[in-house]
Amino acid sequence: xxxxxxxxxxxxxxxxxxxxxxxxxxxxxxxxxxxxxxxxxxxxxxxxxxxxxxxxxxxxxxxxxxxxxxxxxxxxxxxxxxxxxxxxxxxxxxxxxxxxxxxxxxxxxxxxxxxxxxxxxxxxxxxxxxxxxxxxxxxxxxxxxxxxxxxxxxxxxxxxxxxxxxxxxxxxxxxxxxxxxxxxxxxxxxxxxxxxxxxxxxxxxxxxxxxxxxxxxxxxxxxxxxxxxxxxxxxxxxxxxxxxxxxxxxxxxx
Amino acid sequence: xxxxxxxxxxxxxxxxxxxxxxxxxxxxxxxxxxxxxxxxxxxxxxxxxxxxxxxxxxxxxxxxxxxxxxxxxxxxxxxxxxxxxxxxxxxxxxxxxxxxxxxxxxxxxxxxxxxxxxxxxxxxxxxxxxxxxxxxxxxxxxxxxxxxxxxxxxxxxxxxxxxxxxxxxxxxxxxxxxxxxxxxxxxxxxxxxxxxxxxxxxxxxxxxxxxxxxxxxxxxxxxxxxxxxxxxxxxxxxxxxxxxxxxxxxxxxx
Numbered sequence: 001x002x003x004x005x006x007x008x009x010x011x012x013x014x015x016x017x018x019x020x021x022x023x024x025x026x027x028x029x030x031x032x033x034x035x036x037x038x039x040x041x042x043x044x045x046x047x048x049x050x051x052x053x054x055x056x057x058x059x060x061x062x063x064x065x066x067x068x069x070x071x072x073x074x075x076x077x078x079x080x081x082x083x084x085x086x087x088x089x090x091x092x093x094x095x096x097x098x099x100x101x102x103x104x105x106x107x108x109x110x111x112x113x114x115x116x117x118x119x120x121x122x123x124x125x126x127x128x129x130x131x132x133x134x135x136x137x138x139x140x141x142x143x144x145x146x147x148x149x150x151x152x153x154x155x156x157x158x159x160x161x162x163x164x165x166x167x168x169x170x171x172x173x174x175x176x177x178x179x180x181x182x183x184x185x186x187x188x189x190x191x192x193x194x195x196x197x198x199x200x201x202x203x204x205x206x207x208x209x210x211x212x213x214x215x216x217x218x219x220x221x222x223x224x225x226x227x228x229x230x231x232x233x234x235x236x237x238x239x240x241x242x243x244x245x246x247x248x249x250x251x252x253x254x
Numbered sequence: 255x256x257x258x259x260x261x262x263x264x265x266x267x268x269x270x271x272x273x274x275x276x277x278x279x280x281x282x283x284x285x286x287x288x289x290x291x292x293x294x295x296x297x298x299x300x301x302x303x304x305x306x307x308x309x310x311x312x313x314x315x316x317x318x319x320x321x322x323x324x325x326x327x328x329x330x331x332x333x334x335x336x337x338x339x340x341x342x343x344x345x346x347x348x349x350x351x352x353x354x355x356x357x358x359x360x361x362x363x364x365x366x367x368x369x370x371x372x373x374x375x376x377x378x379x380x381x382x383x384x385x386x387x388x389x390x391x392x393x394x395x396x397x398x399x400x401x402x403x404x405x406x407x408x409x410x411x412x413x414x415x416x417x418x419x420x421x422x423x424x425x426x427x428x429x430x431x432x433x434x435x436x437x438x439x440x441x442x443x444x445x446x447x448x449x450x451x452x453x454x455x456x457x458x459x460x461x462x463x464x465x466x467x468x469x470x471x472x473x474x475x476x477x478x479x480x481x482x483x484x485x486x487x488x489x490x491x492x493x494x495x496x497x498x499x500x501x502x503x504x505x506x507x508x
Contacts, residue, residue: 043388081388085376090352098344098379120388122339123377125352134297134335134374 050146053093079117090125141203154181165224304400307347333371344379395457408435419478
């Protein structure tokens with residue numbers, strides 16, 4: 001079986017095409033090149049915020065290092081050292097990450113067919129809605145699809161009866177509560193990162209969002225309505241108290 | 255019950271007295287003071303190598319920070335930030351460490367009755383018989399009772415039949431093999447740390463050792479003879495093969 005016929009990027013020019021999705025990769029690449037060219041760090045500090053665990057945790061870090069290594073080759077520079085901080089909540093499965101990190105340098109060197117700079121991996125187990133690093137210590141901060149998780153369930157969502165998030169039936173105060181919590185959290189996130197980033201460092205964030213102005217569009221929140229319905233049915237089946245459902249309010253924000 | 259009558263330091267001037275044991279603490283204190291006074295770092299980088307897990311993991315880090323905080327008070331300096339790297343093998347229970355680290359700063363501030371500098375904790379899950387940190391990035395390296403664990407079971411210990419470590423019956427080649435492995439490992443350890451420590455940084459190591467020249471003294475190895483005897487008895491009881499015992503050779507070195 002020729003796997004290249006199956007495992008390829010999406011073609012075409014549509015919404016799911018690689019061409020359109022790779023715009024993000026290009027922007028990220030530009031950001032990394034800008035950091036390297038303006039600072040030429042002997043040791044490049046990278047943070048992956050909300051890294052989660054599993055095989056995806058290292059994808060972006062690999063990409064960043066590959067870009068820098070190629071730049072170094074072009075410019076005939078010695079590779080820098082890489083200090084990589086994997087951040088997520090303390091409850092994250094860091095043990096799984098540690099397993100992959102021990103062979104990372106060797107694997108990437110094999111892929112690139114040349115020795116890369118030494119890579120040092122650390123776990124930073126704390127919420128990114130607070131300081132994670134000392135002042136001005138990071139060159140590149142990356143976070144992908146993590147910032148829709150709020151620091152807590154917003155206050156003032158009492159009348160969102162039967163829902164676990166914003167839905168078609170959610171009153172205006174629920175929308176406002178989620179919005180305000182996101183504003184608070186995101187402002188705090190930016191304030192913290194601003195302290196941690198070195199001058200001329202770069203930050204690359206991708207967030208879930210919606211194009212529609214409608215509060216409960218299929219683009220983002222629709223799934224939560226279906227989930228709430230399923231939960232409600234389960235609760236009714238178990239003849240449990242109504243109150244319990246409302247406690248499952250979600251911390252998500254889109 | 256007055257716990258102060260029970261929970262006190264050992265008095266007197268004997269081998270187990272606090273006075274004699276606290277010599278180590280004093281030497282460590284001096285080393286930390288020397289680092290702070292010569293570098294005055296805005297952000298103090300500390301590594302605890304072979305931190306293990308459990309309540310003891312943070313004891314020395316607390317001591318170091320207390321000493322620096324007191325120095326800052328005396329000199330009317332602003333507290334530095336603290337970057338603390340907890341190192342052990344990837345199989346260590348880092349989750350347990352992460353739980354304590356989240357409340358560390360608050361607890362220590364309460365103990366000291368004043369706000370301490372911000373503390374950032376990271377896990378560095380890799381063997382200390384290799385590089386853990388980039389060049390010249392640490393101010394203070396600490397390791398206590400960890401360096402008697404070798405990087406591997408030494409080669410050339412085939413004739414140590416029935417033992418799991420050096421014992422009274424061990425032939426000379428077994429002693430030599432352990433000694434040479436320790437020499438290799440410790441040299442590598444020092445070489446790596448020399449690269450990682452900043453100029454005028456300090457390292458404080460405590461190692462198990464023995465005063466007696468006898469290879470299997472009660473001071474260190476005696477326990478392994480007893481353990482080997484117990485293991486042998488268990489193996490004989492289970493009528494298992496003789497070969498299996500010899501595979502349990504220990505990585506320890508004293």
